[in-house]
Amino acid sequence: MGNAGHIPTVDICNLSEVRDENILVSRFASYLQVHHKLHLAHRHSFYHLLLFTKGSGTHTIDFSTFPVKPNQIYFMIPGQVHSWNFEGDVDGYVVNFSTSFFQSFLLRPDYLETFSFFNGQAEDSVIDLPTELQQPIIRLFEEIVGHSAQNNAFRYDLIRVLLLQVFLEIDKHTYAHKHSAVPSFNYTLLKNFQKLVDKHYISLKRPMDYAELLYITPNHLNALCKEHLGITAGEVIRNRVLLEAKRMLVNQNLSISEISYDLNFNDNSYFTKFFKKYVGITPEEFRKKSL
CATH class of the missing domain: 2.60.120.280 (Regulatory protein AraC)
Incomplete structure (x- = not known):
């Protein structure tokens, strides 16, 4: 397999x-x-x-x-x-x-x-x-x-x-x-935000980009996420990027540089720092641990 x-x-x-x-x-x-x-x-x-x-x-x-x-x-x-x-x-x-x-x-x-x-x-x-x-x-x-x-x-x-x-x-x-x-309108907004993040997380990394697509202010989007998801809008985006990074590290025989490029990071070292900051270990360590 x-x-x-x-x-x-x-x-x-x-x-x-x-x-x-x-x-x-x-x-x-x-x-x-x-x-x-x-x-x-x-x-x-x-x-x-x-x-x-x-x-x-x-x-x-x-x-x-x-x-x-x-x-x-x-x-x-x-x-x-x-x-x-x-x-x-x-x-x-x-x-x-x-x-x-x-x-x-x-x-x-x-x-x-x-x-x-x-x-x-x-x-x-x-x-x-x-x-x-x-x-x-x-x-x-x-x-x-x-x-x-x-x-x-x-x-x-x-x-x-x-x-x-x-x-x-x-x-x-x-x-x-x-x-x-969650009130109906807010529930729909949150759902639409999560769907947009899933579609655009590689190219759009800032909450203001999504707020614009949803025709609301970044502050409103952030308040909604904090109130109903317990995390900020920025964390929702970041968590989606990290999930894809983990999937790629575990699922594909790609180099760390290729993964960092596919996820739209400027360079390999920035991706490694980003991953370690939020996951607690480097991409290489995560890969070894998951084998």
Whole structure:
């Protein structure tokens, strides 16, 4: 699955027994039996959903570690780095789908990005299902597994409809929870800021650049971030740059100079100082530690 220093990217066609390049649906216990090497750090070229119904241990997404427990669902977008460390028997459901799986079905190509759990922030992508949602969501996954096993011409559309139902039910719950804490307009502004950072963090490094794109003042943006995220707007941008630096150090066999150039730093020494200041170790040390 790759050499040392180069953490592999897994494609659906490498995982799917039926060699379907757009969708894979499976019970998690049987998926683990076939793909047991996936406990090693890797990333996917597809969306990855994992609902645990049984098991314990830990799951690491983009260098943040979460305890595994029943009735917990993980949402991952392409490119995120993750690894598992399970204890005992684990089961649930896994659904992998390509970035194009919904494109022919929905007019809005960015529709999935509107869900908070698909924003690429690890802490938003792990959700403990409340009691009232547990059985309805499990029933939906059972239906998805059932349709995937049939040779029906409409099975993929049925799976798309059921997956959208899963997303909407969970988003309704998470939005209601966040909505009570963050007024609607501010919530939308913050979400848009995070999406803009994700798109432009290499070229735009200053909060004022994003404030301009959002038609608000830098002070307003900063106050919003501090109040609702607990960090400044500058830290949001910086954290995104650091996350990409970590991903590149772990995932690609690039030199530190190449990484610094790709991340738009003036020179290698400035990138090394920046990384050490906020991570506490140099890029080289981080790379060695992650092997």
